[in-house]
Amino acid sequence: MIELHLLIHGEGALSLELWRRCLARLCQRVTLFHRVEQAMPAVEAGDVNALILVVGGADISDSLKTLSYLREFLELPILVIVDAMSSLHAARFLDAGADDFLTADTDAREVLARVRCKCRRSDKPPGRVISACGLRIDMTTMEVRWQEHPIHPSAKELLILKALASQPYRVFTKAQLEQILYGAGFCAKSNTIQVFIHALRKMTHRDAILTVRGVGYCLGPAPA
Structure with a gap:
């Protein structure tokens, strides 16, 4: 067995x-x-x-x-x-x-x-690919591509990308992203999420992750 x-x-x-x-x-x-x-x-x-x-x-x-x-x-x-x-x-x-x-x-x-x-x-395959808004994440190899170019996010940056790409039309609040990274009850520094988002924008495009003022973050449309 x-x-x-x-x-x-x-x-x-x-x-x-x-x-x-x-x-x-x-x-x-x-x-x-x-x-x-x-x-x-x-x-x-x-x-x-x-x-x-x-x-x-x-x-x-x-x-x-x-x-x-x-x-x-x-x-x-x-x-x-x-x-x-x-x-x-x-x-x-x-x-x-x-x-x-x-x-x-x-x-x-x-x-x-x-x-x-x-x-x-379960009809879900053991490995799969998440693809949205110019972002592609191979969940088997953990290879991440932006506009077909490989990028290399850290483990925590990858968790943020996975969440955003899995539900590309959803706006995630700062608190929700902190829970994804650290679990419930963890008190992160006030600018932790902003630092990760800034790093991810540098790897991709300044409009790859949009800030929804007063709410949170979501994936933006892939630049032409």
Whole structure:
């Protein structure tokens, strides 16, 4: 049976380390992460099969926000395992973006079987190309081209480009781009995003990324 590479993240869950050990014991690669940017290199390289979010505690509001955020930026099957909550919460997690919902008493073998099922049903290829407004990102090789000329953004600059190119008509706020780079709750310097945007414009074109005054940034139309 093919080995899976799973990302596992916890939201106030005491059983997080237990789940990591149980899944790893079944000869799976399991990577624990605490912030989104820790997971992105493996995700961008196409080296991850699924993400498991382990939730604990009575207040699920933060977990639902985390799930919605992960769903927005990750194109992976996401399974939610709850520590001590009723299955009555299943609908809320599924609506927030989970592909499956399991309770803490689920056997680890069943968890893996469900992951394999989700992976089989996914029609997304392991690698793909994002192309928009003169920008082209090969998600397999991480090669980035602007107007067919190669450019070499840093890891964080690439995360910004990927977000903008994935939804070229969407305006991203400074706070949303900070979350993409650093995860929720991180307090960046006030000009951090502006510095990255300036660097990306130097690599491409001054109008490649537009500033929507008072709102944020989006990709601009490719110059003729």
